[in-house]
Amino acid sequence: MGFFVAQFLTGLASASSLFLVAAGLSIIFGVTRVVNFAHGSLYMIGAFIAYSVASRFGFWIAVPVAAVGAGALGWVMERTVLRHLYKAPELFQLVATFGLVLIIQDAALWLWGPTDLLGPRAPGLSGAIHILDEPIPTYDLFLIAVGLAVLGGVWWMFARTRFGVLVRAATEDREMLQALGVRPDRLFQVTFFIGAALAGLGGALEVPRQTVTLSMDLTIIAEAFVVVVIGGMGSVLGAFLAAVLIAELNAFGILIFPEITLVIAFVVMAVVLIVRPYGLLGKAPQGAHAAVEIQAPAKLGKYGRIGGGLLLVGLLILPLVGSEFAVVLMTDVLIFALMAAGLHFMMGTGGLISFGHAAFFGLGAYGAALLSSKLGFSMWLALAGAPVIAAIGAALIGLFAVRLSGVYLAMLTLAGAQILWSLGVQWQDLTGGDDGILGIWPADSVTGTTAFYYLCFGLSVIAIAAMMAAAGGRFGLLLRATRDNAPRARALGINVGKRRWAAIVIAGMAAGLAGGLYVFSKGSVFPSTLAIPRSVDALVMVLLGGLHAPAGPIIGAGVFTLLEDSLSRLDYWRALLGAFIVAIAISAPGGIGGALSNWVSRAQRQRS
Amino acid sequence: MTVMLEARALRKSFGGLVAVDDVSFTLSRAERVALIGPNGAGKSTCFNLLSGEAAPDTGQIILDGTDISRLAPHVRQRAGLGRTFQIAAVFRSMTVSENVTTALIAAGRSPDNRRALLTEVGLAGLGARLVTDLAYGDIKRVEMAMALAARPKVLLLDEPTAGMAGPERTRIMETAAALADKNGTALLFTEHDMDAVFGFADRILVMDQGRLIADGTPDEIRENTEVKRVYLGDPDA
Amino acid sequence: MTFSRTIAAAFLSLFVLTSAQTTHADTIRIGEINSYSRLPAFTEPYKKGWQLALEEINASGGIFGHTLEVISRDDAGKPGNAVKIAEELVSRDKVALLAGTFFSHIGLAVSDFAKQKKMLFIASEPLTDALVWSKGNDYTFRLRPSTYMQAAMLAREAAKTDAIKWATVAPNYAYGKDAVAAFQQVLKSLKPNVEFVDEQWPALFKIDAGVTVRALEAAKPDAIYNVTFGSDLAAFVREGAVRGLFENRTVVSLLTGEPEYLEPLKGEAPEGWIVTGYPWYAIDTEAHTAFKAAYEARWDETLKMGSLVGYNTMMTIAAVLTETKGNIDTETLLAAMKDLKVATPQGEIIYRAADHQATMGSWVGRTKVVDGAGQMVDWTYVDGGDVLPPPAEAKAMRPTD
Incomplete structure (x- = not known):
């Protein structure tokens, strides 16, 4: 009995700081409708500030300072970046906030260095008391109290203060806000400050429990998303219940299945999204804006066709004129172009945002690797199997995904990818865990750099061309119809769900084939092929190339890969890349492809 | 006359509020029927029940002998039901011609029919224009062309003249009426404009507080005391 | 469109920056990979260790007149990155051999890559037994005592x-x-x-x-x-x-x-x-005392485990290249690695020919x-x-x- 109580209290303590982060994220989403990927970064910055202040002025001074500091950073984020994106499609918000993650990560690296930092214990709360003969750290009890106090405080704020009433109004009924004569920009600023301060508080309170590291941001944001989605976006009480649920499942799960702790949270999230798409206490969003811009795909045009032809010829003769390294690099570009083309197809033509494209890429990669290593398939059979396995995965995820849209769809795809990632990390017997699967090299006939390059060239060009044809043909027309106006499409007899499902399966196949090629080009596969940064890479490639430019994914993958290759030798390249992403999201929503076609059509107009 | 659409004792409530209460009526081939009533009378809900955007709590909808009460919107369409929306719903990323082509493909017909269809609704020559570049009246015509692409047995028009100026209203109603006559399509339309209602409807259904309070020819409705009572104070009455 | 022009200009300048690499005929390039940003607590002193050794080697005339040049890259603790970097070091920088790595799974990944591309890989830190035993290969040798x-x-x-x-x-x-x-x-x-x-x-x-x-x-x-x-x-x-x-x-x-x-x-x-x-x-042996003094003088810091591992790694590289008289042919290097004796601050160690494991204690x-x-x-x-x-x-x- 005492044991279970102790285990329960330990879980509750973990739930507290998770709740603080998730509550801030949820309030910000409720008021501004922005899904803030950089919220985990605010938590991390809170921890770093608390570490530094604590070493000079003591821990108890450090906690409020960290909360205010993180709040101020959140306010700056809102003023400099996010306010430009309130009316932008959700896709751009997600990607821009990820750009902020990269910038803040490098800023923290610059300010605090790469070493993990072990802060002090909380003075006065460094011991343990015995409850039913089990030692319980007093700091855990303090954390539980803080969690409950914040829940109560938020409750009081919503019920008793004008600000709280406005937040509720903004969350539940947009129009009412205007009717009350509120200036939304002021409300948004205060909301960001409070939400960010809660994240900073959560980070600061973790300092006595764990080391402060540069990877705290992505670890917590994935969990915070889970909590917010399960609780219902915009619901603070929901976030609290979900945080307790997840932390307790983890605390007791570790006793029974010590090796599968990572997957539990994401499975719960996926189930909740399927059964109650808007979370335990959430409501269907009102006036949600478009996931992507509704826009016609740009025409290739004369210059586009000439450029495409030149590109093909250039790629064809590259091994004859380029260095070995250029061939290696372009192999990567071709593979990523294929991966991005899949995402471009479902997102551009279908309007279906995915934050889990890595799921399909990784399924193809692990599929090919397992077929080759466990079943002894030849490279050719394993390569053929990769898109099939990814398509099966896409079909399953798609089955549930087609009922959702916008942020909720993005979150479900994220959950799908994270489930697979967790399996990749923890299902060691099958996937090798962090050790990955090694020794997956190409067949002898294509083992050389050049031969493998031509294999990738051939398969990527064929698959991308097939998708371009599909997007430009009848399939694409009907898919665009479901994106432009789903009720209209239904009224014309189009089975919207099935059409979207087919688009997801096609996207999955393309990414799966790319994943298969990737394994054989690198000789190995690791859980990073399934991780969040891979999904973000795919999104950034699509965005960079232009969501509505037919050649967008090719341009995007090329520019991104080359940019990453040249930048990654610099010390603070992530910040540069992040700034670049933010700039694209704010000022060039058409991407490079969009800019090019504008430029060409302007030049043509001037001449005529 | 052949009955094309029959509503039997439809009922739909949201929470405690009964939006549609025991509504029954029929629609015959080539018949033009208007559904009217004050705001909140349940017209929109009734429309959504017919088109499949919402499912009735009880009651049936029979389309040309088939029970479609529980079918999804796109399946009802295939059974012969077409509709337009109060705010014209078109595919905003497409040209006029692509919009109609999409509708034809979805209906399993050849895209070659698009010229004829555009001519029918009076949009000949505008095919290459982006639909968002058109005047609102023309967008409504595009939508009507799309709804007609499958040659539906029954066409539901949700406030076909909303958002349009005087002479344009008459023209779009005339277009709809002509097409209905030509193809034998039954028309059911809701409308606020009483000139359109009394000018074009063969029969008028009047709803109030979720119930059908009158069903008759324009002349009968004009004389109906209950209708007068409901519309008292309404400038259109 | 100014935007696309800006991007084009940015790219051109980046390519010019990164492709401007000079090669000298009399230098031998070593490709070094480690998790610098993931575990700096170990890898920073490790880097200082091999840098100290490198400076000592080159100051004393290099290897038969060849200067050693180390191209050091960060894998950020991700095996996929490490393989990608290894490929770059081999195909772009044309290094003579690969060295380094910290985490066991990264060591195994680079080892597998070295086998495929037929390159010598001197694994300095990854401890997994598989590296030299169950997944050992002809191309991989390990310095540190295994798990x-x-x-x-x-x-x-x-x-x-x-x-x-x-x-x-x-x-x-x-x-x-x-x-x-x-x-x-x-x-x-x-x-x-x-x-x-x-x-x-x-x-x-x-x-x-x-x-x-x-x-x-x-x-x-x-x-x-x-x-x-x-x-x-x-x-x-x-x-x-x-x-x-x-x-x-x-x-x-x-x-x-x-x-x-x-x-x-x-x-x-x-x-x-x-x-x-x-x-x-x-530790007060003569060799270690000298090493400690040199390290503290060079970096003004106390020793860490990584310092010693880094130093011994570079000393191994110098020893094997001395053995081959500066020849960087992989087969020649592999032959020289077998039973190679290296003098280190903790005494002489031997890379056993039988399992490619060094006897560092x-x-x-x-x-x-x-x-x-x-x-x-x-x-x-x-x-x-x-x-x-x-x-x-x-x-x-x-x-x-």
């Missing part, structure tokens, strides 16, 4: 205690699994009546210390064998101490005596744990807090050769293809 060697050193000490019921906690990847398996195997052979009552496998650097400590406590073991390190170790030690996990229990802990892990714990460092590590402050002792900081006391140096299986036995564990 088996270090676990065997610890198991010998563990067998001397009264503990019967053991629980283990280790990060859930190649290194952790090998370290637990080796410890269990050696301890059971030395003391057949021991029992292993619980195993905890937190994901690497994602430990939920509170619940892990509770789960270990629930198994009520006499003793605990710990393999966690870095930030996991700090969280584990702190939670374990608060919850009394270590009271009246024997704790045996791999690598915890290394200054990179012991120093950050400051006054919270555990007392009386049996550990492997590096008591640099108390380790220090075993107990932890103690001295003046508010953790140190190793009562230590002894165990030579690697003493704990390695005989060559024939080791060779039999390697794949034959």
